[in-house]
Amino acid sequence: MQSNNSENISGKGTLIGMCNPLIDIIATVDQDFLNKYDLKANDAILAEDKHFPIYDEIVEKFNVEYAAGGAGQNSLRGAQRLLPANSTIFIGCAADDKYGKKLKEAATADGLETAYCLDPSAPTGTCATLINGYNRSLVTNLAAANNYKFEHLKSAEIWSKIEAAKIFYITGYFVTVSPQSILEVAKHAAENNKLFCMNISAPFIPQFFKKDFEAASPYWDVLFGNETEAEAFSDSFGLGTKDLKEIALYISKLPKANAARPRMVIITHGPKETIVAINGEIRTFAVPKVPLEEIVDCNGAGDAFVGGFLGQYVFGKPLEKCIDAGHWMAGQVIRRSGAVYPEGDLTKYFD
Numbered sequence: 070m071q072s073n074n075s076e077n078i079s080g081k082g083t084l085i086g087m088c089n090p091l092i093d094i095i096a097t098v099d100q101d102f103l104n105k106y107d108l109k110a111n112d113a114i115l116a117e118d119k120h121f122p123i124y125d126e127i128v129e130k131f132n133v134e135y136a137a138g139g140a141g142q143n144s145l146r147g148a149q150r151l152l153p154a155n156s157t158i159f160i161g162c163a164a165d166d167k168y169g170k171k172l173k174e175a176a177t178a179d180g181l182e183t184a185y186c187l188d189p190s191a192p193t194g195t196c197a198t199l200i201n202g203y204n205r206s207l208v209t210n211l212a213a214a215n216n217y218k219f220e221h222l223k224s225a226e227i228w229s230k231i232e233a234a235k236i237f238y239i240t241g242y243f244v245t246v247s248p249q250s251i252l253e254v255a256k257h258a259a260e261n262n263k264l265f266c267m268n269i270s271a272p273f274i275p276q277f278f279k280k281d282f283e284a285a286s287p288y289w290d291v292l293f294g295n296e297t298e299a300e301a302f303s304d305s306f307g308l309g310t311k312d313l314k315e316i317a318l319y320i321s322k323l324p325k326a327n328a329a330r331p332r333m334v335i336i337t338h339g340p341k342e343t344i345v346a347i348n349g350e351i352r353t354f355a356v357p358k359v360p361l362e363e364i365v366d367c368n369g370a371g372d373a374f375v376g377g378f379l380g381q382y383v384f385g386k387p388l389e390k391c392i393d394a395g396h397w398m399a400g401q402v403i404r405r406s407g408a409v410y411p412e413g414d415l416t417k418y419f420d
Contacts, residue, residue: 094135106208150415179410191216236264275302317345317351337371340358345392357397365406
């Protein structure tokens with residue numbers, strides 16, 4: 070079985086991503102600082118009122134790095150590292166404030182063109198990535214990221230970018246923000262035989278946002294997910310199985326708006342084999358082993374996989390090459406704190 074991707078569709082603005090943009094503020098902190106904010110090692114939480122001062126405080130007290138975060142933006146940054154300049158555009162909601170400027174600077178440094186909807190009613194979304202030894206704690210304030218407006222998508226400036234693009238990647242998280250925008254892009258992709266990709270993103274998406282998530286299902290050309298997300302899908306849709314191959318095959322056979330493209334479902338499972346369902350068949354791909362002592366932080370590995378995959382898919386590479394690139398990018402990210410990619414020219418690692 071071969072991938073259905075045989076056309077090189079690279080070019081300016083080829084790949085558009087939509088998700089919730091966050092500025093990741095990465096710092097190494099001591100245990101006393103974690104205790105001050107009641108934070109646990111290797112946890113990920115949404116900020117409560119007591120956590121809001123944390124973002125400015127880590128900037129004041131520690132040496133920090135900034136990265137253009139949020140799952141979708143992480144993936145597009147990875148894809149852009151494998152693509153010609155100006156290949157990617159990211160759409161989401163931020164604010165015209167100090168962290169919004171940092172966000173744009175960080176995204177631009179990784180080669181993304183940003184097309185943010187600027188919301189004056191809330192600050193830019195932030196994620197404190199706090200490193201303590203081999204542990205990390207994430208504290209996220211979505212803020213403006215929650216406020217994307219459909220009117221921004223349909224503006225002449227932004228919609229012209231949608232019309233020019235060839236591939237769309239939208240995370241499941243965006244279902245909680247603007248399902249109307251997802252369907253508008255999805256329908257455009259189907260009507261024009263463009264590639265529409267989504268990610269389950271988190272177990273709570275099919276569990277608690279089933280209606281809006283399911284509404285996009287006829288338009289999925291590629292659906293990404295991991296094992297816990299796939300199992301949550303199975304539970305929510307009453308499949309009665311935890312077998313990842315069965316779940317992937319089921320999703321691949323759901324009704325589809327654009328019959329010209331077979332649906333591809335890709336389920337990652339950490340160091341275990343990656344599962345791909347397409348054309349009624351299952352393929353599995355071994356994940357290259359990363360020595361345990363080299364693993365720093367698994368946060369962002371799934372985002373990096375998508376970035377690597379799409380970074381090769383754009384060129385019409387065979388499925389095997391796309392999966393290999395996804396595995397390689399994920400393997401690089403887990404050797405670093407946060408969703409941070411290696412410096413330098415990454416295209417040299419791929420033929």
